[in-house]
Amino acid sequence: YATLQADGWTGVNFHHLVAFMIVANLKLYTVKVYDTTTERKTAANFLILLTETYKYVESNWHVKIAAVITDASGETQKAQKDFLAIFPSIVVLDCYAHQATNLITWLRSKTLILGLIQKTQEENNKSATGVIQPVLTRWTSHLRVFQCLLDLRGVLQHILSADCIQPREQQLIYNISDERGKHKLTEMDKLVMNENFWTRLAQVVQHLKPLSVAANLTQGAVCRLDTVLLTFGYLFYSYHTLMSSSDQLDQAGCSAILASIETQWKKADQEVFICAVLLNPLYNFSPFTTVDILINANIIALFSRLYERFYSASVPDDFSTDIYAYLNQINRFAPLTQTIEAARRLASLEGRDPDPISILSQFSFPGKPDSPFLDFARRIFSISANSASCERLFSLFGNILTKLRNCLGTQQVAELAEINMHIRDEHIQRAEVIKQRVRKLFMEQSASENDGNQIQRNTPPFRSLIQASIDRVLDDVDNDDLPLNPSLSSNTTSSAATQTSSAPIKIKIADLFDFHNTEWLSMLIKRSEQVLHQEDEICEVLNGGTSGDNSRVIDTDTTMEDIMFSA
Numbered sequence: 001y002a003t004l005q006a007d008g009w010t011g012v013n014f015h016h017l018v019a020f021m022i023v024a025n026l027k028l029y030t031v032k033v034y035d036t037t038t039e040r041k042t043a044a045n046f047l048i049l050l051t052e053t054y055k056y057v058e059s060n061w062h063v064k065i066a067a068v069i070t071d072a073s074g075e076t077q078k079a080q081k082d083f084l085a086i087f088p089s090i091v092v093l094d095c096y097a098h099q100a101t102n103l104i105t106w107l108r109s110k111t112l113i114l115g116l117i118q119k120t121q122e123e124n125n126k127s128a129t130g131v132i133q134p135v136l137t138r139w140t141s142h143l144r145v146f147q148c149l150l151d152l153r154g155v156l157q158h159i160l161s162a163d164c165i166q167p168r169e170q171q172l173i174y175n176i177s178d179e180r181g182k183h184k185l186t187e188m189d190k191l192v193m194n195e196n197f198w199t200r201l202a203q204v205v206q207h208l209k210p211l212s213v214a215a216n217l218t219q220g221a222v223c224r225l226d227t228v229l230l231t232f233g234y235l236f237y238s239y240h241t242l243m244s245s246s247d248q249l250d251q252a253g254c255s256a257i258l259a260s261i262e263t264q265w266k267k268a269d270q271e272v273f274i275c276a277v278l279l280n281p282l283y284n285f286s287p288f289t290t291v292d293i294l295i296n297a298n299i300i301a302l303f304s305r306l307y308e309r310f311y312s313a314s315v316p317d318d319f320s321t322d323i324y325a326y327l328n329q330i331n332r333f334a335p336l337t338q339t340i341e342a343a344r345r346l347a348s349l350e351g352r353d354p355d356p357i358s359i360l361s362q363f364s365f366p367g368k369p370d371s372p373f374l375d376f377a378r379r380i381f382s383i384s385a386n387s388a389s390c391e392r393l394f395s396l397f398g399n400i401l402t403k404l405r406n407c408l409g410t411q412q413v414a415e416l417a418e419i420n421m422h423i424r425d426e427h428i429q430r431a432e433v434i435k436q437r438v439r440k441l442f443m444e445q446s447a448s449e450n451d452g453n454q455i456q457r458n459t460p461p462f463r464s465l466i467q468a469s470i471d472r473v474l475d476d477v478d479n480d481d482l483p484l485n486p487s488l489s490s491n492t493t494s495s496a497a498t499q500t501s502s503a504p505i506k507i508k509i510a511d512l513f514d515f516h517n518t519e520w521l522s523m524l525i526k527r528s529e530q531v532l533h534q535e536d537e538i539c540e541v542l543n544g545g546t547s548g549d550n551s552r553v554i555d556t557d558t559t560m561e562d563i564m565f566s567a
Contacts, residue, residue: 303320
């Protein structure tokens with residue numbers, strides 16, 4: 001099974017390209033790239049391309065498409081509905097990485113956090129940018145900027161205080177003759193010593209962290225359906241908790257975020273997501289509360305509806321039997337707990353997350369075809385809920401199609417990108433060796449630059465840091481004014497108590513999850529924080545440690561980023 005992804009992109013030569021890729025067996029493949037420059041951007045035209053590519057992949061690539069993922073634009077959403085009417089067995093989804101980004105954009109434009117972020121950017125955001133050189137194309141960069149600034153609080157206050165008490169002729173920071181620079185430095189000094197500023201900055205970090213976790217979980221090349229639903233639950237839990245410890249304005253903002261989460265979830269194909277979580281043996285029923293729609297009989301009915309939808313066939317008897325055995329860990333699934341623990345130990349040794357389909361595969365017979373239950377599980381877990389692969393492909397296109405090379409045809413650009421991706425795969429197989437070489441290279445450069453008189457070498461970067469902050473604040477233009485404007489309808493979903501076994505499931509996030517059981521939350525947060533920690537380490541290496549020297553800017557292409565951020 002495979003997930004078909006689609007997205008559009010316009011290059012510097014003003015050609016609009018629509019790319020189709022598939023994710024199969026955790027690997028990415030480019031299928032087709034269409035040049036639609038001379039065509040109208042309508043749902044009907046996109047539906048033609050989507051249908052043509054879908055049929056081409058199934059007939060020529062010999063894979064079964066389980067889901068189709070596109071961006072959330074108006075014409076693609078209309079095409080999705082029309083495609084689903086033609087092929088009802090296919091799961092059709094919006095890119096949930098885009099959904100997380102939209103939520104972040106809307107949040108920053110609609111709540112008190114915008115005011116806090118804007119004030120922080122005006123006063124000291126550029127200082128933090130100069131220190132850690134965040135990768136602005138990565139969605140978690142703002143959180144790292146603010147966290148780094150908080151980490152530097154004590155250092156900044158100590159340096160300023162120590163320099164301030166020195167005789168004027170010995171001062172390295174405050175000995176400035178330029179009146180404009182002196183005035184701005186005084187403002188920065190007041191800011192660094194302002195306890196209220198650091199309290200407000202910590203509040204910004206507290207509000208941004210859940211969104212960063214969500215973006216991190218959903219921006220991977222392979223994002224399963226269970227990850228998306230659990231991320232919704234995590235966001236709801238995080239901002240519901242923040243409401244109890246925030247002021248009145250913050251409570252209004254958190255309430256709006258919760259309403260937005262429920263709105264996005266209401267529009268989703270809820271049954272497929274709930275099924276994915278239940279099928280993941282690492283979670284199973286544990287994230288959910290005890291509602292009538294999740295009793296054994298209704299779960300079996302849910303799985304049966306999806307089976308009939310996907311396979312256009314009646315449900316085999318052994319399918320229902322295996323579902324009941326899996327849910328209750330009896331018969332062939334009796335050793336499920338021990339199998340999960342063994343998979344976790346192996347994954348921990350290899351530095352990766354356990355693969356749910358590998359765990360379920362342990363309950364098949366050697367050399368025999370998959371049971372209907374296992375084949376159904378493979379189909380569900382083959383669905384990737386974002387189009388991040390297309391975004392990465394377009395990043396390669398942007399590196400290839402430059403202002404100096406803008407006459408390349410679409411086919412040549414696609415072929416060069418495909419070669420780049422093949423080379424990237426080979427490099428990732430040797431990722432550990434490359435990481436060690438990069439760390440050694442940049443650490444040696446950083447060490448050589450820090451030799452000699454430390455005071456003399458550290459003072460100019462700090463002075464340039466202050467001046468850069470002043471200049472950039474004066475020139476700063478806020479472009480984060482793209483509101484999502486989600487519908488905050490007061491209409492509520494049906495109560496869980498009124499659901500029947502034959503009716504499609506519609507339930508609110510607040511009613512679905514058991515927020516008193518924090519085990520599933522801990523597992524989810526741990527996964528994201530591991531990636532965040534890796535990004536922090538690599539960014540520190542690429543920016544020469546914590547020296548604060550802005551003269552060395554290390555550029556990395558998408559291949560190097562993938563290698564350095566790979567597990």
